[in-house]
Amino acid sequence: MTDTTQTPALSALGRFKQSPFAKFEFVAGATLTALLTLLVLFSGVLFPGGGAEVNLLARLAEPFQSWAHPLGTDPLGRDILARIVHGGRISLIVGLLSALGSVILGTVIGLYAGYYRGFLDTFVMRFADVQLALPFILLAITVIAIVGPGVDRIIILMIVSQWVQYARLVRGSVLSLRQREFVQAAVSYGLPNWRIIFRHILPNAMGPLIILLTLNVANNILLESSLTFLGLGADPQTPSWGGMLSEGRSYVQTAWWITVFPGVAIMLTVLGLNLLGDWLRDELDPLGKTR
C-alpha cells in the first residue's frame, strides 16, 4: 500500500554538509552518552558489590592512592568509583523513564487536542498553563511530604508535571500541519483520522519532539540529583549522584573527592546529552525553520 504524500522533515537528515563543529558535537555527545550507557549496563559486572560495602577502617581514603579505591572512599569507607557507576543507574532510569513517560502522554494529548480541537483542547491547554506556573521542586516537596519518598514517586511526579511541555509543542505543530497541502490532500482522499494523524502529522512533528526529549532527559537527571540532595529521593544506601553530593557536603573542605567526582559525572552526562540534542536539532532542522 502506498501513500501519495511524502514527509518532508525527516528526509532532511544527512542532506546538508556538516560543519566541523557539528561533527565534534556528534562525536563528543555520542561518545559520552555511549560510555555512560555502557558503564551503567555493566555496573553489576564491574562492581558486583554495588558500592554498598561499609568499611569504617578505610573511611575517607584519598583518591589516586590505591587500586582498591581509585577515586577514594566516602565517610563510611565505601568506594566512590563503584558508587558513581552504580549511581548512574538511578540517574539514567529516572531520566529516561520520566522523559519517555511524559513524551508519550504529552504527544497523545497534544495530537488529540490539536487535531480535534473543541472543548478538550481548551480545557487541556488552560490546565497546562496552570501547571506550568507551578514550580516543580515545590510540588515535589509537598507531594513527597504527603505520600513519602521513593524513586518511583519521583518518576511519576516528573511525568505528571512535564507532559505539558510536550503537549503544547505537539499541539502547536499539529495546528500548523493541519493546514498544509499534504494533510488536506489526505483528508480529501478520505483517509481515516488515525491514519492521517500517525502517518502524516506525527512524523512531521517529530523533529522538535526529539530535541526536547534529549534536553528533558538531561534536565531530569539534574532534577533527580536535586531532590536526592534535599533528602527526598532514594534510600541513602542506594548510591545516587545527588545523594553522594549531599552526603559529601559537610566534608567539602577536608575530603573534596566525595563531592567532586559525582559532580563531574553529572556534568559529563548532561553535557553529552545536550551536545547530542544540539547536533540533532541542526540535523533535523538545518534551516532553523521549526516554529
Added chain:
Amino acid sequence: MSFRHPFPARNVLRSAVLLSCLALAAPAFAQDRTLTVGQNRDPQNLDPIDTFRLSWGSIGSNVFDGLVFRDEDLEIQPGLATDWEFLDDDTRIRFHLRDGVEFHNGEPFNADAVKYTFDRLLGEEGLKGPQRSNYTSIREVVVVDERTVDFLMERPDPVLITKLAGYGAMIVPPKYIEEVGEEAFDMKPVGTGPFQVTEYIPTVGVKLAKFDNYWNGEAKVDAVNIRFIPEDATRIAELLSGGVDISMNIPSPSVETIEQNPNVNLLAVDGPTVVLTRFDTSKGITADPRVRKAIAMAVDRDTIVQALLGGLANPISSAQSAKSFGNDTALEPYPFDPEGAKALLAEAGVEPGTEITLDMPSNDESFREVAQVIAAFLGQVGLNVNIRNHERSVYFDDIIENGKTGEMYYFGWGGWTFDFDNTAYLLYHSGERNNPYIEDEKLDTLLDQQRETYDREVREGALQEVARYAHEQALDLPLYNLSTIYGVSNRVEGFVPAPDERARYMDVTVK
C-alpha cells in the same frame, strides 16, 4: 564534671602574628565590642512560656533569670531567690527573694513579679504554650511580703526546683507586659538578665545589648549579635571565615574541618541529647523481644562512636546520659555479638534476608551516616534494612505520633532536666504522643510512682527499674549520648560551653 579537651591552638606562631595584626586595627573598634554567634534555628517567639526549643535557651538564658539557676556543672544555684525552705510536710515551699534587682525597663523585681509570672504561666496565657504542663504541680503562688513568696503545691514534685531554672519559670515584668501586650512581649521581651533585647528580626537574628544595672556583675562585651544560619555548611563557613565568633550546633561530620583550622577551636561537653532507634513493639518481627535483642547485639556502638562521631559521644545502655538522675552505672549495653544475634534470630524464626524498615528525618546529616552503618551491621546478621527519609515535621507529627513507622525508627531527645523522668515518661508511659506502641502496666505504675514523692532514693530506684526493664525487654536500642559541640574562634575568651545548650555570653570577651 566532664568537660572535654578544648583543642589546643595548632600554630602558636601564626596566632601570634595574627594577633599583632589585630592589635594594630583594634583601636578603631575598641569602644564597641560585639560578640557574633551563629545558631541553627530561630525560636520564632522570645516569650519564655511559648517555647521549648533549644534555640530559645541560647538567647533567653542571657535575657532572663529564674528564682534559681543551673550552672555549667548542672548544679542548682540561687538566682533571684537567695534561699528556700520546705514547710508543712513539703506542701509549701518558701522562697526569699533577692534585693535590689530591676528589670531592663526599670521596673523593680519583687514578690508581685513572681506571683504574676506563675499566675500567667498557669492561667489562660500559659495554656497557649508548651511550658505550662511542666509546672502543673504548683497550685498557687502566694505573696507573703515584698521579699517573700510561698509556693503552695498541688502534689509533690521532686523535680520542681530544677524546673524553676527552666524556660517557663523565667521571671517576667508585670507592668511591662500589661503596658505593651502579649504580642509585643513575644517580639521584644524584658527580663532581669545581663543583656536586653534591642532588636529581633524573625529568621534573621537577635541583637542584644549589655544591661548596665545587672544585679550579678557586668557583661564583658557591649553587644551580642545572634544570627540564625540553618544550613550547617554555611554556618561553619562563617565561623572559619570570621563572620561569626561562636558557632553552635556543630554536626559531627564537620568536626574534622574545624579541627584542621588553626584559628578555630572545638569545645565539646556531654550534652543532654540521647539518640536511639526505637522498635515497633506492637506488630511485625520486632514484636518478639528475641528479635529486638538480636538487633541490639548486632550493632557495634563503640565503632559507631569512635569511627563516625569522632569519639564525641558516649555509648549508653538506657535513654539517658551518664549525668542523668536515674542512670544505673551497673547496667551494661548488650555486648556486640553477631553470632549470638544470628542464633537468636534463628530461634525466633526470622529467615535470613528478611526486610525491615528504618525511618528517620531527612535533615539529620549525622544520623544519616549512623543509619547506614546500622543497616550494614544488621546486613551481616541477615536483616536487610531499608532506610526511609521523611521531612522533619512530617516525621515527628505524623509518622511517629500516628504509629506509621517501620520496624525501627529514629528518636533523639534532650532531657534538659537531666532527670530520667523527663525522657522515660514520654518514651514509655502509655498514651504519650511520642510513644505510639508501648502500653505496659508495670512501666506506667513505676513512672507514676516516682512522680509522687520527694524521696530521692525511692525515685532513683523506680527510675533505674524503668531503665532495667526497658533494657531487659529491649524496648528500644539506646545508641549514644551526643556531646554538645561548639566551634569557637581564637578571638573569643572566657566562653564556657553549657551542656544544656543554654549558652551564656556574660563572661565572654572578644579580642
